[in-house]
Each structure stands twice: as C-alpha cells, then as structure tokens.
Amino acid sequence: MTDGRRSRSKYQRGLGWDLVCDSNKLKEMAQSIFMAGILIGGLVLGDLSDRFGRKPILTCSYLLLAASGSGAAFSPTLPIYTVFRFLCGCGISGITLSTTILSVEWVSTRMRAIKSISLGYFYTSGQFILPGLAYAIPQWRWLQLTVSIPFFAFFLLSWWLPESVRWMILSGRSSKALKTFRQVAAFNGKKEEGEALSLEEIKLNLQKEITLAKAKHSIADLFRTPTLRRVTSCLSLAWFSTGFAYYSLAMGVEEFGVNLYVLQLIFGGVDVPAKFITMVSISYLGRHTTEAVVLLLAGGCILSLIFVPSDLLTLRTALAVFGKGCLSSSFSCLFLYTSELYPTVIRQTGMGINNLWTRVGSMTAPLVKITGELKPFLPNVIFGTIALLGGSAALFLPETLNRPLPETVEDLENWSLQAKEPKQEPEAENASQRIPLQPCELDLGPN
Structure with a gap:
C-alpha cells in the first residue's frame, strides 16, 4: 500500500463515518458542496457588499468562517459536516471578495497590479503553513479546529479596517467618507x-x-455589443478552465505516491516563482500572450500524465507541479486582465460573472474525478482538454498592455476598432515624412 493510500485510509477511519468502498464517493461530493458554498457566497455576499458596504460583509464573513469551521470539527454525522463546510465556503468567498474590492478601491491605479500579485503570496504562505500543521496535528477534528479559531481574532481585528471611501461617496455617506x-x-x-x-x-x-x-446596468449589457460578447465568452471559458483544472491537481496530490506533506509544500512553493514570472510577463509580453501560454502549458501537462507510467513518480510529480504553477499564473493574470477588459460601468458585473464560472469549474472538478472509476485516464483527458480550450479562447481576447481603461461600452468598442488597424499608422507616418523632402530638390541648382 502506498503512502497516499495509507494517508487516505487513515483519514477515512478518523472520520468515523465509514467512507470506504461505494461510500468513498461521498468525500468527493462533500468537496463539491464546499465549492458550491463558495459559489453561492460570491453571488449573495457580493450583492450585499454593494448594499451595506465592504467592511460589514468582511467582518461577518470572518465570523461565519470561524463559527462554521469550528462547528465542522465537532460534526457528529457527514450531512451536518457538509452543511458546515458549505457555510465555510460562503465565508471564504465573502472574505476573498471584500478583501479584493477594498484593496482595489484604496490602492492607487499604478500599484494595483503589484498589490494583486502580493495578495496572492499570502495564499501561498497558507499553503506552506498547512502541511506543517497537518503533520503536527494528525487528528482531522483538532486540525479543523486549529485552523478555524484564528478567524475569531481576524473578526475582532476587522473592526479597525476603514470602509471604502469610494463606496461611501457613491452611497450618499459623504460626511462619513470625509x-x-x-x-x-x-x-x-x-x-x-x-x-x-x-x-x-x-x-x-x-x-x-x-x-x-x-446609470443602471445589468448582466445583459455583457452581451450587448459584438466586442463584449466575444470578451465575455472567451473570459468565461478561461476562468472556468482555470478553476476546473486547478482543483483537479490540488485535490489529487495523494495520487502521485509522494509523501503527502512534502508534496503539499512543493505545490505551495511553485507559486512563488510562478507569480513572479507572471508579474514580469504581463508587464512586458502582455496579458493576452501570458494567459494563453500558461493555460496551454497546463493542459499539455495534464494530458501528458496519461502517457507517463504510474511507477515514474518523479516525472508525474514534476508534470503536476509545473501544471499547477501554470494554473496559479492563470489566476493571477485573469484577475488583472478581466478588470482591464471590462468598461467601468459594468466592470464589477463582469468580474462577478467570471468569478462565478471559476467556482462552477471548481465545483465540477470533484465530480469529474469520479469518472476515473470507469477509465483511470478519463479525468485527465477531460481536465487537460478543457484547459487547452481555455487557452485557445484567450487567443481571441484583445491586448490591454499600456492601454487606458475603458470607462463606457462605447470606449471599449472604439478601442477595439483602433486595435484592428495597427499597420496603417506606420504607412501614414512614412508618407508624411516624404512630403517635406520634395521641395528640397529645387534648391540644389546653385550648388
């Protein structure tokens, strides 16, 4: 029996719910319910954030995650456990959404890209800490409780955070904003x-x-013009494929036969260079090229796992780690790229819809892994193919490097039309440069 199987069997026995044989599928179902909580939380808490402010939703989300995480640690049955995990997903979604919005609305424009990548490193730090805690605390209930209790402290500390001044001004709370x-x-x-x-x-x-x-805008505005339809369709597929393929690798770490704790550290460590390379790439090569390349590489890595024998553990692990790094880069690029493609009037709506698609992808991933019981290679075929489709869709997106943010839908349409005619400018420039040279020939006679 491999180390991964030992860890899985120990985990199942520790639950005390007999998740073996046919009941083993319930573990994947519980993971999908957790992802569903993230999806629903993003929809509900995002709307509440626009109504009541970013800070109250962030504070309540910290409390929700702390309480539901602690409740999951003491769950007597699997159904109760899945309910608490659903609420955990809602809390995580609220924290992520409110933190992102607050950072964007408080940080200056030139620092937003750096700030976005920097926030991702905190997620990476958590991936380093979790394996150490899991190794020191083998009982899952105590581990669950240990990682949940700190959020009670974050709940108290969040009271000292300032509310978004932009939101207060737009909501008629001008004096409080001042x-x-x-x-x-x-x-x-x-x-x-x-x-x-x-x-x-x-x-x-x-x-x-x-x-x-x-001005009032709705989801229908995302499909009102040809350019917006193309942007929304391609971005939706890119977001879905990233979340879909990312969680397929993140949840399958025990399948590579390497020590689970060490592999989790490696999976977290690859994010450090991946995010740095992404920051350099999107600054010089552009968002369009970076997003397409990383998704195509990720899809290729996942498909390559089909042809690598199971006994070549080092090669399989290397491919999985590289693919996971590419998908982390895709996430980092998409957050910035999406905010730059959508006009200001529908930017939040566009971000919300695309974030919804990545949650659908992450929620679907555990269910697709069940198809491995029919054919072991089938999940990787599905995950890799979808990643390749997402990378191909990114090729049809316009580049936003060194371009101003569009404010209205008309700005995006005009900008897209200008981007289609880049070759006419040099010809016009050369023609204008030849005109002043013509009269110079008339003055050459006396010499």
Whole structure:
C-alpha cells in the first residue's frame, strides 16, 4: 500500500463515518458542496457588499468562517459536516471578495497590479503553513479546529479596517467618507493634509464615478455589443478552465505516491516563482500572450500524465507541479486582465460573472474525478482538454498592455476598432515624412 493510500485510509477511519468502498464517493461530493458554498457566497455576499458596504460583509464573513469551521470539527454525522463546510465556503468567498474590492478601491491605479500579485503570496504562505500543521496535528477534528479559531481574532481585528471611501461617496455617506479620509491621513502621518480636505474636493475628484454610478446596468449589457460578447465568452471559458483544472491537481496530490506533506509544500512553493514570472510577463509580453501560454502549458501537462507510467513518480510529480504553477499564473493574470477588459460601468458585473464560472469549474472538478472509476485516464483527458480550450479562447481576447481603461461600452468598442488597424499608422507616418523632402530638390541648382 502506498503512502497516499495509507494517508487516505487513515483519514477515512478518523472520520468515523465509514467512507470506504461505494461510500468513498461521498468525500468527493462533500468537496463539491464546499465549492458550491463558495459559489453561492460570491453571488449573495457580493450583492450585499454593494448594499451595506465592504467592511460589514468582511467582518461577518470572518465570523461565519470561524463559527462554521469550528462547528465542522465537532460534526457528529457527514450531512451536518457538509452543511458546515458549505457555510465555510460562503465565508471564504465573502472574505476573498471584500478583501479584493477594498484593496482595489484604496490602492492607487499604478500599484494595483503589484498589490494583486502580493495578495496572492499570502495564499501561498497558507499553503506552506498547512502541511506543517497537518503533520503536527494528525487528528482531522483538532486540525479543523486549529485552523478555524484564528478567524475569531481576524473578526475582532476587522473592526479597525476603514470602509471604502469610494463606496461611501457613491452611497450618499459623504460626511462619513470625509471623516474616514482624515483618519487614514492621520494614520499615515499626514494629518495636516487630511484636515485640509473638503467634501467638495472629494466629490469633484469622484465626479465621473458618481455620474457613471447613476446609470443602471445589468448582466445583459455583457452581451450587448459584438466586442463584449466575444470578451465575455472567451473570459468565461478561461476562468472556468482555470478553476476546473486547478482543483483537479490540488485535490489529487495523494495520487502521485509522494509523501503527502512534502508534496503539499512543493505545490505551495511553485507559486512563488510562478507569480513572479507572471508579474514580469504581463508587464512586458502582455496579458493576452501570458494567459494563453500558461493555460496551454497546463493542459499539455495534464494530458501528458496519461502517457507517463504510474511507477515514474518523479516525472508525474514534476508534470503536476509545473501544471499547477501554470494554473496559479492563470489566476493571477485573469484577475488583472478581466478588470482591464471590462468598461467601468459594468466592470464589477463582469468580474462577478467570471468569478462565478471559476467556482462552477471548481465545483465540477470533484465530480469529474469520479469518472476515473470507469477509465483511470478519463479525468485527465477531460481536465487537460478543457484547459487547452481555455487557452485557445484567450487567443481571441484583445491586448490591454499600456492601454487606458475603458470607462463606457462605447470606449471599449472604439478601442477595439483602433486595435484592428495597427499597420496603417506606420504607412501614414512614412508618407508624411516624404512630403517635406520634395521641395528640397529645387534648391540644389546653385550648388
């Protein structure tokens, strides 16, 4: 019996719910229910965040994750455990969404790309910490409780976070926004500059956003024009394939026959260079090229696992680790790329819909793994093919490197039309440069 099977059997016996033989499929079902919680949480808590603010939803999400995670540790039956895991997924989704929105709305435009990649490194740090805790605490209930209790502290600390000033202005809480601005300025050692701020000055700087916020937009606007239909369709497939293939590798670490704790560390470690390379690539090669390449490479790695014998554990592990790194790069690129492709008036709607697709992919992945009972190679065929389709779809997306963000749908359409005619500019330039040279020939006679 391999180390992975020993770990899995020990895990199943520790649950005390007899998840063996045919009941083993319930473990994959529980994972899908957890992913469903992330999906539902993103839809519900995202709307509540627009209504009641980012900070209250973040605070409540911390409490929800802490309480439901602790409840899962003491679950007497599998159905109760899955309910708590569903709530854990909702809490994680609320924390991720609120944190991302707060960072975008507080950080300056030129720092958003760096901030986005930096936040991803905290996720990587968690992947390093978890294997150590799992090795030190082999009982799953105590491990579950250990990783859940710190969120009670995060729940208390979140009360000191400032609310989004942009949200407060757009929601008619201007006086409170001014007070928050001054508190943040004082915290940064710029109390005098904060005191000099006026409500009229803040409204003037955000006048464009206030005007755009008055217009009503819906999901139908994502398909209103040909360019938006192409962007939405291609991005949806890229997001779905990334979440679909990523969780197929993340959940199958025990299948590679390597020590589970060591492999989890390696899976977390590959994110460090992957995110750095992604930051360099999207800054110089562009978002379009980076996204297409990493998804095509990931799909190729997953499909290659079909042809590698099971006894070549080192090669199989190397392919899985490289594929996982490519999919991590895809996530990092997509967050920035999507926000740059959609116009301001529907940017949040576009981000929400595409985030929904990646949750659908991650929720579907555990169910696809069950098809391995019919043919062992079938899951990898499905995961790899979908990743290749996502990479191919990214090839049809326009490049956004060094281009201004579109504010309206019309801006995106005009920008797309200009991008289709890049070769006409050099010819026009050369023609204009030849015109001044013609009269110069008339002055050559006296010489």
